[in-house]
Amino acid sequence: MKYLILGLGFVATHVAEYLSSYGEVVVTYRHLNPVKEVYANALKEKGVKLVKVDPLEENISGLVKDADAVINLVGEISGDEETLRRANVEVPTKVAKTVAKENPRAVMVHLSGMLGMTGNVRPEEKHCEGVAPTTTFERTKCEGEKAIREAGVNAAILRPGLIYGKYGAHVQFVTMYKFAKRGFVPAIGFLFSSISANSVARIIRAVVEERPKFTYFYATECEPVKVDKFFEAMARALRKRYVKIPIPKSLAKAYLPADIRNLLKYDGSRFDCS
Template identity: 50%
Template sequence: MRFLLLGLGFISTHVALTLSELGEDVTVTYRNLNPVKEEYIKILNNKVNLVKLDPLSSEIEKHVKGSDTVVNFIGEIKGSEDRLKLANVEVPKRLAELSFNFGKTFIHLSGATSTGATGKNVKEEPEHCKDSLATTQFERSKCNGEKEIMRLAIEKGGDVTILRPTLVYGRYAAHIQFVTMYRLSKLRIIPELNLDMATVNAWSIGKAIHKLGKVTGRRYLYATECGSVKVSKFFEIMAESLNGGVKIPIPTIFAKLALPAEIRSLLRYSGTTYDCSKFEGYAGELKFDESEIKENVKFLKQLDREGKLVPT
């Protein structure tokens, strides 16, 4: 099958490698590059097709038309309301419409926080995005993007899956959360935080997309492992892979003040877990993989050594 992945980042890099190893024809698009994305290009080179492309240009049509399944990774977690609307609503809407017009399967990566739901073993709402509890501009933009995609799928009879990943980790992660943890671990600081987050391995997302790209119908589901992981565990694994460290108890209130805004906004989801049963049916066994964090440290060390440790 021909998979078209829109957006070059650490998650799409893992997914592209998974699909390629499973024998699929994969194309990954990017609009611009930074030092980290240049590393992703090197990792993917000779394994997938790489295309520089603006997702809002007319050129996108031929690539959608030439694929079987279109997967959207494009999105923003911060910025003005207009910027969030463009990345999280307008771009996915256009890609979905093109996909359905050409009879292609569309897979969209949203976020577990799109409806603002919290609690234990949160399940997908019976009616898509109804009675949303989203409070931030980011959350609302994600839910609005999902609504537009589902509306178009129903209107045009399209096949669509909306995936809502929890905290995604993987060996090539360079999001600000992991760069922040790496830098503190490098300083031998292991914050002991009373925070637990639901997680998902980027490789699991790749396995799920491989199966979801070949099914029909319309669905939305959380992409998550079962249960949650203590945030301090990430620091411990990273510190162990570096030079060790000293555990320092950090009251949650101080963590909220010190952490970057993009991370602070996720703290209200501490302790929230999501039902993993639907995702497990596509991704297979779900279990937190410490080895991926250790591999991630190697990748971040390489970026650090080369002066490319810039959060993406």
């Protein structure tokens, strides 16, 4: 099996590392920063091939033609509208059109996100109908999904909750790390549906083997977990003694970074696990 993974982020690193045991893996990246250099070195040790390419500005036909599975993990959770639209709409649109033209036998897997629905959430019967995107992130993710559907490729769209893993370096986890390093664990009580990056990798391999015509689903663990647990896990890993300090949700909402505040609407939501 030949896997093409677009994007070199923390999820892609977990996925590529896992899939390297089951076939040939190629990972693309636009540029390297200190964090991505760590990812790149870890993957090279696993025999993963890395290719520098901008999927929007350069030709990716050759890479797509040679793959059995095209896995789009390019995405942004924060930034201005142009940044989010480029990553969450334009990239999946081009990738899907390239797959449809150059390699229609391939399976495309796309990592999307939650689209605004809260409470007890099940996938909508008609794709992207009845969902309630309100943030730019949610709207662009929904547009990206529609573009893949309209391209007519064999595709599986995953909508994960909060993804965690050993390579995690997103703002949410950096914030948690800073608190844990100081021995401070805020007892906020927020409940989030989450999933490990390793589980995402296993799901991706499974759907590639299934070769669906078109499917979309939420990818989370069955029960949400208190966000406090992530702070505690980091403190233990750092061997730091910590103090748990209760913080009212209203206060947390006022002072948390904007990228984290946008997730608070999903507090307590449960996603279909059938």
